[in-house]
Amino acid sequence: MIDTTIIDIQTTQESRLAETNFDELIFGRTFADHMFVMDYKEGKWQKPTIRSFQNMSMSPASSVIHYGQSIFEGMKAFKNENGKFGLFRPDMNVKRLNKSAERMCMPKVPEDIFMEALTTLVKLDKDWIPKGEYSSLYIRPFLFATDEYIGVKASDNYRFMIFTSPVNAYYAKPVNVKVERHYTRAARGGTGFAKAAGNYGGSLYPARLANQQGYDQLLWTDSKEHKFIEESGTMNVMFVIDGKLLTPSLSDSILDGITRRSVLELVRDWGMEVEERRISVEEVLKAAEENRLQEAFGCGTAATIAHIASIADDEKVYDLPAIETREISQRLQSYFIDLKKFRIEDKHNWMLDLS
Numbered sequence: 001m002i003d004t005t006i007i008d009i010q011t012t013q014e015s016r017l018a019e020t021n022f023d024e025l026i027f028g029r030t031f032a033d034h035m036f037v038m039d040y041k042e043g044k045w046q047k048p049t050i051r052s053f054q055n056m057s058m059s060p061a062s063s064v065i066h067y068g069q070s071i072f073e074g075m076k077a078f079k080n081e082n083g084k085f086g087l088f089r090p091d092m093n094v095k096r097l098n099k100s101a102e103r104m105c106m107p108k109v110p111e112d113i114f115m116e117a118l119t120t121l122v123k124l125d126k127d128w129i130p131k132g133e134y135s136s137l138y139i140r141p142f143l144f145a146t147d148e149y150i151g152v153k154a155s156d157n158y159r160f161m162i163f164t165s166p167v168n169a170y171y172a173k174p175v176n177v178k179v180e181r182h183y184t185r186a187a188r189g190g191t192g193f194a195k196a197a198g199n200y201g202g203s204l205y206p207a208r209l210a211n212q213q214g215y216d217q218l219l220w221t222d223s224k225e226h227k228f229i230e231e232s233g234t235m236n237v238m239f240v241i242d243g244k245l246l247t248p249s250l251s252d253s254i255l256d257g258i259t260r261r262s263v264l265e266l267v268r269d270w271g272m273e274v275e276e277r278r279i280s281v282e283e284v285l286k287a288a289e290e291n292r293l294q295e296a297f298g299c300g301t302a303a304t305i306a307h308i309a310s311i312a313d314d315e316k317v318y319d320l321p322a323i324e325t326r327e328i329s330q331r332l333q334s335y336f337i338d339l340k341k342f343r344i345e346d347k348h349n350w351m352l353d354l355s
């Protein structure tokens with residue numbers, strides 16, 4: 001048996017840190033010095049390794065390319081002005097990765113190995129974690145099929161990897177969204193709850209059409225009737241109507257966001273009324289018309305909170321209240337920043353301090 005808890009580490013000979021301009025990062029284009037790699041062969045996880053971030057070679061017949069057995073996670077490491085750094089709820093990411101793995105017929109990554117890989121990699125590249133107020137080190141764990149075989153079946157071989165990327169603020173501007181009444185991101189019984197690569201490939205075309213019409217994001221609706229709200233772009237979505245926080249309840253077509261869960265826990269702590277249920281487009285637009293829609297925002301790791309400036313449906317545009325008036329989303333935004341920068345008490349034990 002290979003002892004998979006001992007990572008074989010070869011540090012880089014040529015760090016790119018000194019030549020990286022942290023003030024001009026383009027989201028997802030700059031990668032830190034190292035990456036984690038662990039293969040799955042003959043029913044077992046093989047030796048875990050850390051190497052310098054580099055290209056890899058693959059057979060053109062690699063099954064992931066043809067049939068899309070590929071899943072991923074997204075998380076972040078934060079660092080404060082005193083150099084203290086850590087992760088936000090990483091235990092939730094490993095659990096979700098393994099849920100996605102099950103749906104896609106892939107082997108689970110043992111939780112202890114995932115955590116060891118993640119914390120070792122982040123500590124090794126800690127100088128890549130930016131300190132800026134809205135900056136962080138984006139972390140991308142992913143798992144994909146590597147059989148060199150083009151028959152349609154679940155692969156026998158896989159590769160699990162993690163690399164990281166320093167990032168600044170994601171969505172600086174509030175977004176204008178369009179209700180999607182035709183295309184579908186995820187259907188009942190499908191893979192929408194999994195962070196499976198194909199879900200994103202399929203969402204690009206409708207998103208491009210919306211961009212061409214001048215919108216930033218789509219407000220996805222249910223696949224059957226296109227009446228009920230699901231998500232916004234690649235984020236979960238929340239509304240404040242009449243002082244209550246509303247969000248679509250989870251289903252197999254909605255991604256179980258860690259930011260979503262955290263927002264719900266926080267606002268409940270703050271004594272706010274929360275409803276997780278089916279929410280119709282009708283209901284939200286009616287509230288907007290009657291000036292009862294106080295706030296709308298997307299929530300996810302990349303942006304944390306993305307204010308929705310307007311909602312368009314069938315050419316009709318509903319402008320939402322000014323950002324300055326949005327108490328809940330503003331309070332959430334500053335709470336998350338203060339927590340991730342270790343400035344406030346961590347009541348829920350959400351931060352994993354790595355410094």
Ligand SMILES: *Cc1c(COP(=O)(O)O)cnc(C)c1O
Binds near residue numbers: 235299
């Ligand atoms: C990742 C993701 C989210 C947000 O999940 P977080 O864990 O909060 O980052 C929401 N919707 C979709 C479709 C996603 O892929």
